[in-house]
Amino acid sequence: MKFAKKTSRPRNRRVSNLRQRRQQHLLDVKVRSRSATQHRNRRFFVLASKLALVTALGLGIYLGAREGAKRFFFDNPDYRLNTIEVQTDGALPREQILKTSGLHEGENIFRVNLAHVRDALQQLPQVDEVQVVRKLPGELDIKVIERRPVAWITSEKQISDPFASDAAFLLDARGVLMKEKKLLPEYLGLPLILGCSGESLESGKIVESLEAKAALELLRLSTRSFMQTRFQIREIDVSKGYCLLVTDKTHTQVTFGFDNLDVQLQRLEKFLVYSDDSKQELATVNLLVQRNIPVTFAKPPAEVINETIDPAETPRLMKAVPVHEPPKFGTFSAVKPSSSPAPSQKSSSTKAAKPHISPSPVEVRRAVPNHQRKKNNNGE
Numbered sequence: 341m342k343f344a345k346k347t348s349r350p351r352n353r354r355v356s357n358l359r360q361r362r363q364q365h366l367l368d369v370k371v372r373s374r375s376a377t378q379h380r381n382r383r384f385f386v387l388a389s390k391l392a393l394v395t396a397l398g399l400g401i402y403l404g405a406r407e408g409a410k411r412f413f414f415d416n417p418d419y420r421l422n423t424i425e426v427q428t429d430g431a432l433p434r435e436q437i438l439k440t441s442g443l444h445e446g447e448n449i450f451r452v453n454l455a456h457v458r459d460a461l462q463q464l465p466q467v468d469e470v471q472v473v474r475k476l477p478g479e480l481d482i483k484v485i486e487r488r489p490v491a492w493i494t495s496e497k498q499i500s501d502p503f504a505s506d507a508a509f510l511l512d513a514r515g516v517l518m519k520e521k522k523l524l525p526e527y528l529g530l531p532l533i534l535g536c537s538g539e540s541l542e543s544g545k546i547v548e549s550l551e552a553k554a555a556l557e558l559l560r561l562s563t564r565s566f567m568q569t570r571f572q573i574r575e576i577d578v579s580k581g582y583c584l585l586v587t588d589k590t591h592t593q594v595t596f597g598f599d600n601l602d603v604q605l606q607r608l609e610k611f612l613v614y615s616d617d618s619k620q621e622l623a624t625v626n627l628l629v630q631r632n633i634p635v636t637f638a639k640p641p642a643e644v645i646n647e648t649i650d651p652a653e654t655p656r657l658m659k660a661v662p663v664h665e666p667p668k669f670g671t672f673s674a675v676k677p678s679s680s681p682a683p684s685q686k687s688s689s690t691k692a693a694k695p696h697i698s699p700s701p702v703e704v705r706r707a708v709p710n711h712q713r714k715k716n717n718n719g720e
Contacts, residue, residue: 423480425479430487493509510527550598558596611635
């Protein structure tokens with residue numbers, strides 16, 4: 341049996357030795373690095389060209405738009421500011437608003453920075469909110485909402501006229517101090533907070549003392565329907581440091597603590613209802629006490645009026661003086677003999693009657709005021 345002769349496959353042999361392979365690898369690296377550098381340079385040049393083109397295009401668009409905006413808007417006489425409308429709900433004058441905002445008619449309306457105008461007006465102590473609206477082609481509207489003062493505040497313990505005092509400031513509900521140049525008549529009837537010496541009072545500053553904050557809270561709570569008509573606060577003294585001494589329009593003095601003012605007002609409301617039902621006026625109430633609250637009542641108006649019209653007179657000193665000058669002692673007067681003499685006297689009827697001394701008459705006196713007698717004596 342014949343077997344076919346097996347042919348041997350060529351083995352996976354290297355066609356080059358190690359030295360040749362190293363030389364071939366070095367040649368390949370040199371060729372690849374040169375082509376990669378050229379390719380990289382080509383890509384960088386293309387990218388730089390595109391970037392320069394985009395930059396030039398963007399700069400051209402920006403300069404063109406700027407020049408167009410300047411020509412059609414900022415330098416256009418049609419958009420000149422001709423009207424500045426100012427609206428305010430208080431006493432802030434128009435001149436002060438324009439001076440603070442830096443606005444003046446004639447400038448271009450697009451050159452006005454609305455945010456800057458708003459921030460400048462917000463710096464005024466009496467300004468609460470500001471709205472600035474640009475209306476084309478040449479109008480600018482400014483609406484100012486001023487702070488509403490709710491009270492006067494001063495560091496002094498007594499003040500007669502807050503309008504004329506430099507130590508008195510207006511105070512709004514948020515505690516911002518104000519010093520108005522133009523005072524309105526309704527400011528005179530505002531409550532007065534006295535004795536706030538715990539901090540320095542300056543215009544535009546917010547009060548931080550506990551006494552001032554408690555006084556503002558009391559004013560806010562007292563604006564309820566019943567308390568607003570029955571208990572109208574006129575003065576709050578905070579100088580004691582531990583309480584609020586409040587005087588209302590009827591001169592009732594009520595002492596409040598700093599805490600739980602709403603509860604204290606509820607208790608005061610009960611006393612006011614009781615005084616109205618009993619037709620009496622409260623004089624003093626001390627709400628610092630939780631139980632057995634000390635209360636005093638004022639005198640009725642009729643009694644006060646009677647004491648004013650008919651005051652009690654002081655007793656006058658009286659002294660008796662004679663009506664006429666009494667006769668001098670030792671004078672004699674003749675008396676006629678009796679028509680029917682006694683029997684023992686019949687024998688001596690022929691003799692003359694003996695004279696005798698007449699008794700002095702009773703002195704009659706009348707009462708005259710002592711001060712009148714002194715006046716008469718001085719006149720003599």
